[in-house]
Amino acid sequence: MARLSSYLLLTWIVLLSLFRTKFAEVLCHADENSALMEFKRSFKINMTDWQCAYPKVNSWSLGGSGDCCSWGGIECDEVTGRVIALDLSSSCLSGTISPNSTLFRLVHLELLNLADNSFNFSPIPYGFGNLSRLQYLNLSHSDFFGVIPRDISQLSRLVSLDLSASLVETLHLPNMGNFVHNLTRLEELGLSFVSLLSSVPLVLANFSSLTSLRLADCGLNGDFLGSIFQLPNLEVLNIRGNFNLSGIFPKLHRGAPLKSLLNKLSACNCYLSGSLPSSLGNLSHLTTLDLSGSNFQGQIPSSFANLTQLSMLALSFNNLSGDTWNWLVNLTKLTYLELSGNRLSGEFPSSIGNLKQLTWLDLSYNNLHGDILSALWNLKDLEDLSLESLNLHGVLDLNNLFILKNLRSLHLSFNNISFSKTFVNATSSRLSYLYLDSCNLIEIPHFIGNLSELVQLDLPRNRIRGTIPRWMWNNSKESLKYIDLSHNLLTGFENNQTDLPLPNLRYFDISSNLLETTLPIPPPSVMLYNVSNNFLYGEVPSFICELSSLAVLDLSNNALNGTLPPCLGSIGPLILLNLARNKFDGMIPHIYPDHCKLRMIDLGENQLIGIVPRSLGNCKMLEYLNLGVNQINDTFPFWLSELAYVRVIGLLSNKFHGPIEGYLSQLNFISLHILDLSNNSFNGKLPSELLQSCHAMKVIVGQDKLTYMNIHQWLDLSFISVGGSSMTYAMKLMNKGMEREYTKIPYIFVAIDFSNNKFRGFIPELVGDLKSLRVLNLSNNFLIGRIPPSLASLTVLKSLDLSQNNLAGEIPQQLVSLTFLEVFNVSHNRLSGPIPHGAQFDTFERSSFVMNEGLCGSPLPNKCTNGDTAPSPPSSLTNDNKEESLIDLDWKIVLAGVGVGFLVGVALENLIIDKKSSWFLHYLKRMAKGWKG
Incomplete structure (x- = not known):
């Protein structure tokens, strides 16, 4: 009987375990249900966010199914009903997480994933330390900002931690060693784009369970690789983009634990030197190897022939040399091969023809020669081919080129080539992106007119002359989005038809040609319209007002005339407006609505009259304003100081007048770097309060921060295959009576020019507070008194002009x-x-x-x-009554050739790129298409 009872009890337990959901359905606990609903209410759903995939919280509702265990992104324990997993990755969340968020009441959580949302660059709150059972925590790419809270380091059960930032230097971790010290169970650690600014802590060498370590673009320094390569289970290592990492790549002996485990290694853009060790060939399981942008020298080891599992190999932009390619024959699984920017030489390797799975091939900027295209005929899957700057010359046979039916992107820039004129049926070609920059072409290649999927056409810096033919877009009217014909010898349009029948065109640049016609008419879809540096004439037609997507409008350096269309200030997306050096007259448009997005305005060197419109103050993002060399008759526009981002103000050579000092109680120029008021009729005291309000001029920026003022980061060029133009500020500077044009303005450049006015009084001592000044010009005024010794505090000053005063x-x-x-x-x-x-x-x-x-x-x-x-x-x-006559004498001397200040202007960067710099630009562009670490 006892035996029977035991048997029945055992049977009951088994049945209960098998069918427990039948007998007792476990529902979500009310406290967790409530906490989740309150967490949901603290966010908005932004379906337009590029990271947004599906808003999982839309399935959360107290009505209908009030059981949170059935909601999207939630998993509950089958026995207790407690919420143990919350996965809201890519769920379109927009908002912030507060320290008292109800999220931190879910104390049974073992997995929490909030990756790829938008938390509006708010801090990661304290509170995650309450979730002591967490094993998986992912807050990556969710727009957090500030210092990573230390309580996360208390989560000793963590197996996977990913705090990778969305942008460089938005998240900071002051002491990585202390932070990870207790996280000894980690198998995956991701801190890419988190600012560490330290060496890699030695404690990581003890993390024997680590399989994935991602520390890309973290500001790491010191010697790194030795200890990390002793980790016994490491499969993925990404340290790319740490420019201050140094050392020699470690040799990996045959017994190294990584030999049979590591499958992804990325150390690109680190300052690693020496030769590539032949022991790398022992990592026979590698599928990805990226060592681009370092300082490796010598030949590629023959042992690379052992890396037969490689699908991606990138060794670009090192100092590798040699003409031996035998190691390449065995790498038949390669789909991505990038060796550009080295000193590889000799015959083009015919062995590349054996790599039949290649989809991406980049051998640009080397010293290869020979019959290149014939070696590529077998690469039927090739989609992206880059052969820039290989000293190619002669006529390329297009029949060979179009054997590659899957080719989407072709880079042949910086060669000396032409194309065969025999009939080629290119209509079946999938070629979408064509780059022929600086190829010494004298005409537009005829095959372009046959391409039916062309998206981007890049033909700048050639010798193409004559008119722009309409046949060039015969078959690609619907697909063309980008055309760059700048820096050629083009004179007009075929049959003078200036309309562009390209309904999806976004980028149109025909600047720096010989066009002598009226303005060409782009479609309403155009976003960048640059026709500067030509001989265009006539008025600006009304079609400009219909360009609803326009972000960049550059009509500078032409012979355009008439009044400016009133609509210019109210084109919604407009960021850059450059109309400088034309013959425009009349008033500056007065309509600038509250949503004005303008960042750069250049109306310099025209014949504009009137006043500076007060509505410009609505352009709260304005960084650059040049109204110089016009006939504007106004007092100083003191309201410009309300623009927190304005860096450059040029009002030179107008009819500005009156005192400035009396209006300055409210001035606060937070960001101002360049102020040019020269050649006007300002009077009164030298505006010391204005100078005192220039806060950015009081802080010296280190020489290592040699970046340039530009709007590239504000311009969406995502439709372009590899980057796009860099729209930089430019300026003209009068120095020793000679005008010099600077095509870029570094952020470190700070200048004040008050010359050729009627300012009186003393030079204030507080000028010495403007420690970042590089140029100071107070010449040709009525200044008296002594030169203040405080000017010795301007330790980076390069030019000081106090001439023509008293x-x-x-x-x-x-x-x-x-x-x-x-x-x-x-x-x-x-x-x-x-x-x-x-x-x-x-x-x-x-x-x-x-x-x-x-x-x-x-x-x-x-x-x-x-x-x-x-x-x-x-x-x-x-000073006496003779002061005016003395100044009159000074003006005569000025007219004889003494410097009169500087003119600030805006232009698209139009530098002719030499080979030495262009390969680096090429690299930066193509990095965007590299593998994601």
């Missing part, structure tokens, strides 16, 4: 400490005493000091008497 006293000896000073002019003043000597002062010419009767010493002919004692100064140092 300054008195000695030149401060402290100015000798300005070791960067290249231009110094105090001529035509009332200075006295000895000229300082030493450092840069020994290089300045006589013209820097002339017409100061009391100055003595080299380079002037009059010697100082009694040692350093100067001759007696002029009899009067005070």
Whole structure:
């Protein structure tokens, strides 16, 4: 009987375990149900976010099924009914997580995934430490900002942790070693784009369970690879983009634990040096190897022939050399091969023809020669081919080219080629992206007119002359989105038909040609329209107002005339407006609505009149404003200081007038780098309060931050295959009476020019607070008093012009400490005493000091008497009724050729790229299409 009872009890337990959901359905607990609903209500759903896949929380509802265990993205324990997994990745969430979020009540969670949402660059809150059972935590690519909270490091059960940031330097982790110290169970660790700014902690070498380590673009430094390569289970290693990592790639002996495990290794853009060790050939399970952008030298080891599982090999932009390609024959699984930017030489390797699975091949910027295209005939799957700057020359047979039926992208820029004119049936070709920059072409290749899927046509910097033929888009009217014909010798359009029948065109650049016609008419879809540097004439037609997608409009350097269309300020997406150096007259358009997105405006060198429209203050994102060399008659537009991002203001050579100092109680120029008020009629005191309000000028930016002011980051060029134009600020600078054009403005460039006005009074000591000044020009005013010694605090100053004033006293000896000073002019003043000597002062010419009767010493002919004692100064140092006549004399001297300040302008960057720099630009562009680490 007892045996029977035991048997029945055992049977009951088995049946209960098998059918427990039949007998007792476990529902979501009310407290967790409530916490989840409140968590949902704290967010908005943004379906337009590019990361958005499906809003899983839309299935959450108290009505209908109130059981949260059945909601999207949620998993409950089958026995307890507690929520153990919450996966809301790519769920279109937009908002912030507060420290008291109900999320932190879900204390039974073992998995939490909030990746690929938008938390609006808010901090990661404290509170995750409450979820002590977590084994998987993923907050990657969700727009968090700030320091990663330490309580996450208390989650000792974590097996997988991914905190990879959306953008570089948005997240910070001050001490990685302390943070990961307790996370010894980790198998996967992702901190890509998190700012670590340290060496890799040694403690990671003890993480024996680690299979995946992703530390791309983290600012790592020091020697890295040795200890990490001893991890016994590592399969994926990504340290790409850490430019300060150094050292020699470790040799991997045959017994190394990674030999049979590691399948992905990316260390591109790290400063690794030496030769590629032959022991890399022992990593026989590698499928991905990316060592691009380092400093490796020598030949590619023959042992690479053992890497037979490789599908991706990228060794671009090193110093690799040699002409031996035998190692390539065995790598038949390669789909991606990139060796550009090296010094590889010899005959083009015919063995590439054996790599029949290749879809991507880039051998650009090497010294290869021979019959290149014939070696590629067997690559039937090839989609992207780049052979830029290989010294190719002669006529390419298009019949060979179009054997590659799957070819989508062809890069042949920076070669000296032409194409056969025999009939080629290219209508079946899938070619979509064609790059023929700087190929010495004299005509547009005829086969282009046969392509039916062409999206991007890149033909700049050739010698193409004549008219633009309409046949070139015969078969690609619907597909063409990008046309660049800039820097050629084109004179017009066929039959003078200036309309472009391309309904989907987004990017149109025909700048720097010889076009002599009216403005070509783009379709409403165009986003970038650049026709600058031609001979276009006539008025701006009304079609401009119909370009509803227009973001960049550059009509500069033409002969256009008439008044400006009033609609220009209210084209919604417009970011850049450049109409400089034309013949426009009339008033500046006055309509700039609240949603104005303009960041750059250049109306310089026209014949505009009137005042600066107050509605420009609605353009809250404005960074650059140049109204110089017009006939604007206005007082100083003090309301410009309300624009928090404005960096450049150019009002030079107009009819601005009146004092500035009296309006300055509310000025606050937070970001201003360049202010040019020269050649106007401003008067009153030198505006010291304005100078005091220029906060960005008080902080010196390190030389290592040599980046340029541009709008590239604000322009959506996602429809372009590899990058696009870099729209940079440009300027003209008057230096020693000569005008020099700078095609880029570095962020470190800071300048003030108040020359050729009627400012009076003293130079304030507070000018010395503007420590980042590189150029200061106060010449041709009525300034009196002494040169303030505080100018010696301007330690990066390169040009100082105080000429044509009534300054008195000695030149401060402290100015000798300005070791960067290249231009110094105090001529035509009332200075006295000895000229300082030493450092840069020994290089300045006589013209820097002339017409100061009391100055003595080299380079002037009059010697100082009694040692350093100067001759007696002029009899009067005070201003009197003769002041105006003295200034009149000074103006005559100015007209004779003394520098008059500088002109600030905006232009698209039109540099001719030489081979040495173009391969690097090529690399930066194509990085966007590389594998995602």
